Amino acid sequence: MTTDTAARTAPTTATGTPPDPAAGLPLRARLVLFLLCAAQFAVALDFSILNIALPTLGHDLHMTQANLQWGMTAFALPSGGFLLLFGRIADQVGRRRIFVTGLSVFTAASVLATLAWSPAVFLAARALQGLGAAAIVPSGMALLTTTFHEGPQRDRALGVMGSLMALGFTVGMVLGGVLTETLTWRSTMGLNVVMGVVVLVGAPLLLTESRNEHRSRIDVPGAITVTGGLLALIYGLSTAARTGFGDPAVLGSLAAAVLLLTGFVVIEARTAEPLVSLRVLRRPTVAFGNLGGLGTFAMMSAVVFLGTLYLQQVNGLSPVTTGLVFGVMGVSCAISGAVAPKVVARIGSARTLVLGLLVQAVLTTLLVTAGPGSLGTWIFMLAGAAAAFGHLAAIVSYSVTATSGLPDDEQGLATGLVTTTQQVGMTIGIPLLSAVASARSDALRSAGRTLARATMGGVRLGLGVDAALVALLALTVALGLRVLRRR
Structure with missing residues (x-):
């Protein structure tokens, strides 16, 4: 399997519309x-x-x-x-x-x-x-x-x-x-x-029913440390959104996350039947592919959360109108899902992943310019739709990159890592950027700003940090996968 395999995952007709995807199946x-x-x-x-x-x-x-x-x-x-x-x-x-x-x-x-x-x-x-x-x-x-x-x-x-x-x-x-x-x-x-x-x-x-023919032992120490580490990480970030990063409970939770996840790596390196094979994780495609997926999910989920606050609490949009604004982003995602496999086929999944991240970063930056009023809503809808296009392209390409070139007996682990990346990304993005936005909003409220203006200030800072992190991520993934191509 090559990094271009996913070009077949979402075929389209000559008119650009998806064919019946279940055609040919019993x-x-x-x-x-x-x-x-x-x-x-x-x-x-x-x-x-x-x-x-x-x-x-x-x-x-x-x-x-x-x-x-x-x-x-x-x-x-x-x-x-x-x-x-x-x-x-x-x-x-x-x-x-x-x-x-x-x-x-x-x-x-x-x-x-x-x-x-x-x-x-x-x-x-x-x-x-x-x-x-x-x-x-x-x-x-x-x-x-x-x-x-x-x-x-x-x-x-x-x-x-x-x-x-x-x-x-x-x-x-x-x-x-x-x-x-x-x-x-x-x-x-x-x-x-x-x-x-x-x-x-x-x-x-x-x-x-289906199960593995080889009934291996479940790596209990690995399962405990990785589950505990992820829970501590997510709890720490989520609590920070309410109390700030200086809270002892937040610092303690994040420290526990580091210790548990470090312990997980040590355990996986020594156990005969690990929960996650470090040999697979050392593959650049797996490591940097999942890193790109983690970032794109985390940062776009934060955009959706912050955007909801902006549209409803700053611009006063109704839930229906807010849903329609985000519906445009969803349509953009669907279009990108049809286009991205063609891009992967032409330039490869690694380059498509970096390109998708860059598009997401640049267009998220434009979201910062959206202010109160109808013009801001239009800017958010159009720039958000373009950012969502890059986001979905990154999703398609990271899934391909992270599962390419692996033997069949490692595909289960690879797909498990892909889905874990998705869930963890959606988990950490919202509390992380919510903490940033809430801290800024609270500071502005303390300075005498109205609730709407304080919320706007927090949302802008959150979106700015979001864009910067995605851009840094794109650079990191590009450098990591360039090493792969040189090999």
Whole structure:
């Protein structure tokens, strides 16, 4: 497999529109494919649909602005922290079993989130949703790659999943606004219940069990240290958004994260059957590909969160209008999903990854110029859509780069790392930039600025830091993958 393999993952017709991605697959294979994609779609939908509802939800449940990001972080914390562990457990005890179990937890938690009567109940439900997602994502991906053989069939299946993930983001943004304004924010969580029930009915009928033939021992010390390290990291960053980085609890949590993740690396280097093979991680394509993916997910998720605050709390847009603004970004992502494979085929996945990151960085910089008023909204919508185009190109190319040139017995680990990168990226970006923005907003409020102007100042600083980090990341990935080409 070369770095250009993903050029086949999202084929297009001569007119530039996607063909029927399931064409040529048997009926049962189509049903399995769309069942698995529906579960992944629900997870993507869950992320974007709630983002629009956060301001309304916060007002209803009496959550402060600094705590709003916990509505996203409470989900992403367990989904990122437990993903590697659940992926390995699924390999051992059965992927369908873990998939159905995770989906059951996700659906039940969605019922609790719909009925939540306090911030504590809602955040607990979100954490349970994240725990379910941590089981759904790796087991669902493994079921897909084991059901469809490598080559055109698997490429077609991965193309469908990628397209639906982009569609989930778009639909979530639009539906989040419509449902929040016409019904209540609770209806956004209720939609997850409906989708979860549908997939749960079909899963036992269509999915066959699969597991690794070689029943290796689960690396318990590695699982404990990596899970604990990720949880400590995410908790520290999330708490910093509320109390600042000088808080002893934040510093202690971040220090614990460093110690635990360092211990994880030491353990993986010495164990016979590691949770994550360091030999695979030492491959430049795997290391720098996932680094690029981590950054693009983290920084774009922060753009969406900060943009929601800007559009609703500064410009006073309704949830529906906010959803439509982000819907334009989603359409841009869908277009990029069709174009990016062609770019990968022409210039290679590594260069496409760097190019996508640069586009995201430059256009995020333009978002800083958006100010109060309708002109600012137009700037945010158009520049945000262009940034989203680069973001999706980076997603396509990082997935290809990070899974290229590996033997079949290492593909499971590689895809697990790709999905972990996605979940952790979505987790750390919001609390990190939220901490930056909140600190600036609080300082401006203390100086006598109005709430709207203080929020605008915080959002601008957050977006500026976001753009700078993406640009630095693009340079780092470019240098790392240039070393690879010289070899």
